[in-house]
């Protein structure tokens with residue numbers, strides 16, 4: 001399925017044909033990443049590690065999408081991380097602008113509970129170090 005981009009936003013942000021082509025490519029990778037995640041078994045330790053790696057890859061993808069859209073590269077506005085296969089984190093709360101700036105994880109989420117375990121008792125913000133270097137355009 002071809003990605004349908006929000007036309008109003010495309011015009012507002014004055015995206016070029018190249019930008020649109022690049023965004024479609026990023027969404028294609030995003031969809032394939034979700035397919036690969038869905039094919040894994042979250043109760044298998046090795047698969048669980050792979051799920052986590054894919055979730056980090058997804059964060060870079062979201063930063064890249066923001067770059068092409070000419071938005072600030074801000075993790076607080078990422079909107080795919082809690083929609084990945086097997087994620088049980090609360091979609092409603094995490095999609096609510098009221099909660100932007102912090103992420104709400106669930107302990108039983110196989111994709112994100114390692115973040116809670118690593119940072120028990122503290123408010124955790126994901127830093128660029130957690131998701132690796134952002135790929136540069138040039």
Ligand SMILES: [Zn+2]
Nearest residue numbers: 087089109112
């Ligand atoms: Zn989750």
